[in-house]
Amino acid sequence: MPHRLSRPGRRIDPARALHFTFDGAPHRGFAGDTLASALLGAGRILMGRSFKYHRPRGPVTAGQDEPNALVGLGQGGRFEPNQRATATPLFEGLTAISQNRWPSLEHDVGSVNARLSRFLPAGFYYKTFLWPASFWKKVYEPVIRASAGLGRPPEGPDADRYEHLHTHCDLAIVGGGIAGLAAALEAGRAGRRVLLMEQDTIWGGRTVTDGAIDGTTIDGLDPAAWVARAVDDLSAMDSVTLRSGLMGAGVYDHGYLTAHERVADDRPGADAPRHRLWKIRAGHIVTATGGLERPLAFAGNDLPGVMLASAVRDYVCDYAVTPGRRVVIVTTNDDAYRTALALLDAGVEVPAVIDARSQVTGALPTRVRDRGVEIVTGSGLRAEGTGRVERVLVCDVTGDGTPTRRIACDAVAMSGGWSPVPHLWSHCGGKLTWNDERGFFAPDPDRPPVGADGTGMVSAIGTAAGHMDAAACLGQADTPVTQPVERLPRPTWIMPERAGPALRSKMFLDYQNDVKVSDIQLAAQEGFVSVEHAKRYTTLGMATDQGKLSNINGLAVLSDAVGRPIPDVGTTTFRPPYVPISMGSIAGEARGEIFQPLRRTPLHDWHEANGATWEPVGHWRRPYCYTRDGEDIRAAVSREIRNVRENVGLLDASTLGKIVVKGPDAGRFMDLLYTNMMSTLAVGRCRYGLMCSENGFLMDDGVVARLSEDTFLCHTTTGGADRIHAHMEEWLQTEWWDLKVHTANVTEQWAQIAVVGPRARDVLDRLGGMDLSRDAMPFMTWSDGTLADLPVRVFRISFSGELSYEVAVPANLGRALWDRLLEAGADMGVMPYGTEALHVLRAEKGFIMIGDETDGTVIPQDLGLHWAISKKKDDFIGKRGQQRSHMTDPDRWKLVGLETLDGGVLPDGAYAALDDRNANGQRKTEGRVTSTYYSPTLKRGIAMGLILNGPDRMGETVTFPGTDGKVHTARIVDPVFYDKQGARQDV
């Protein structure tokens, strides 16, 4: 049974007890414990169940590579699933729950899946789709639903805050083991700006624990003392930044590195960001990320109590807990003998070491043998037990698994050898090379990821580079190191090597996703011979641990199954982040109100205080309408429309784009930008213009005013201002750079208020200062002047068909003008109107709206706007595009008005359907609705639409099936529904 040992642990402080709960039951651990070590100390090894079969699982590691001991941590807005108990520091009040089980961890109904395992082979998700639908519904779906989902999602918004930190350095070193520390010392002494990060909370990596077991010395010091001295020396260097608890997550192009810091996980509710995402731009990156021990693929290797050998000694030495009282060790290498020594030193029984090698003569095995432990050579084993390890059956490692010995035990420490951690090296294209002798992939120093200058931007050092001894990791020839010399391992990919199907189907490769040796072999047999295909087919390495433990073993099994050497099979792609990082840290502060800045017009506050219902338009908010007491939205919109038609309305038009085009060649440039002739526009006049893309499609429209001989003011749509300004600059800078023209986006410099309705002129006259009469200021002219002593520019333009003036003032005077207009027009019924009234007013007049009548595939000719396309100009953007055969095809969907026969409102976006059907059995279409409203002016539904050859079919009816099953019939009519002569705007 697992239990706490009465000996010191390097990381824990037995004087400081901490209380926590697991599945509601109270437990106690010590400061310095992880959740896993505290649970082991409390006698508990079952910590979770697997994803597919719900098999009982205990921790297999003591770190970030853990596939099994995944728990849900926290509560409410701080709940987070799939957290590794082995890497979760214990704190007072921690609450954890187990996952993938129902009703309880001990009694799980879903583990019936395990008995169905022969029906859930590799690729079973894909295969189920080949079965009849009835099978899917009755058999597979319930099984999949029972097993699907890893943990449960948090409920409600995240209660914590997160932040980003940007920094630069000459050298970023990832990994604070002896290799990283030595590299930081060297660079720091050379005066370079160094950032040294370590994912663990303490420095020194494996060497401190392992060196204390085997008596390693560095520079005459024990490793702990050498590490302490190195950290002291580095702390004294101004150019060096040391951060523990900072995990190097991902390497990206040109020396960009992300790192994840768990700032306040152990202080829920503290006044601090929970996590911090570091965004680092480094001159060079050094990966000193160490190695990961590989499990061994023997039958029963997923039973609780089977752990990596290094994890067992970490629990014993660092946390003073042991997974069992009798621990069998199974290994392919000398390193696992350190675990035997650690267990013996802690008084734990080691009945035998099972070693796959036939010759075992190294210094570490000799020490173990000298302490009376039997070493069984040339052997492997399988583990058995109910719910946890109870015995191992020893066998010849090259045989079929026939047992030669039976050894009772309650834990197994396994070591399949070590692999460098190549993730960060590989993220940005660093290549690996296969070391056949030791059985691992290591970074190939001749093929690093390269930076902007074409030279390597990442170097791997230490164990991450494939060095498996302290002297090579230090890389300092003049530093004396004493350490027992290790003999070569015997890479062993399945144990025993000639195991039959029964054993192979109990050898787990990917614990979290329940992928077994037999699954990989089946995938290969079915033709999934590429490592990337086999991965997706079997889900090997696709769980939250991203195959840290399973990767090499899995591809070795695949290599054997397809009869190709391991380096030919290759690895799957290593992708960031190295360890999962919180979504919150990726979002950082960009959430809620500051997710996206809100653009406010100078009148925003007035709208808010006066009943505005907001509509998002681009990054702006515009009032959709202003509701009054007892009014619903529909009533408010109707009131606003009627008031514009009968009295006078005010519209905040400040969001309209305003771009100044200025220079000696401004006229030439305007002629290229717009489809109309703009160079002939007289100073003081306005003209409605269209802008197309080079493809010929209509992209924006608006009124252009000529301010002076060399200056034009272009109005754009609200959403189009930035895009159109960028479009202008792109053509000016990259195609017509000989033109002497400047552009400036002055949208936010001006507040603009549309005064619209039969009494518009009366209201403005009351402000005083300008002659706005029909003679002094005809339709489609503009004029500078003053109104109510405010400097204004007045445009006599109309988007509603009514008498209309748009008055622009410097933005800071917008509110003053608005207030004057409301005062002056109070007895004339002046009231503001919103965007919905604006839309209905323009639709009653048949005016198009970019984004309603256009969708990026519509040319101006489709909209009956031929009059705005110059035939005199040699060139404009889109002219050539509009000459293509499909654009000049007479049979196109074209703009018309649509009137329902019953006076109702057509559904927006509805398609006009024919009785004919296409090859897929769908009804053919002949058009669609682009704008549709209830018109309070006409007291009926009105709509515009694009209909095949519509203008030639006036009076015909077309049919629009709605999504609600109703069929709407409409007559094709002129799109101008109101005041066809345009008399009202020209008074």
Place this chain on the structure above:
Amino acid sequence: MLILDCPYCGVRCDETELTPGGEAHLTRHGPGSDDADFERYLFQRRNPRGVHLERWRHAYGCGKWFHAARHTVTMQVFGTYPAQTTEPPADIVERIRASDPDWTFGDDT
């Protein structure tokens, strides 16, 4: 996450300050061009596995368009230069050829 030097304002731009604009040095075919030329101009783009001349805009900086010569696999940058030119400058061509002696401007392969 590229770093490109803006040849106008001199800022070393993080990729987040830039917007990409695709292949550089396109020849515009306007009214009067035949369909094949217009199609090539409007739609056909090189997508080399190797050195690419491409357009970038320092959108969240000085606003200027510039060109970059970049290797699409290694991400090596041979240089950046103003967009107001119809061919890459000689010093950048020289740097490209130091890495890929067979490279020639406008070669489709």
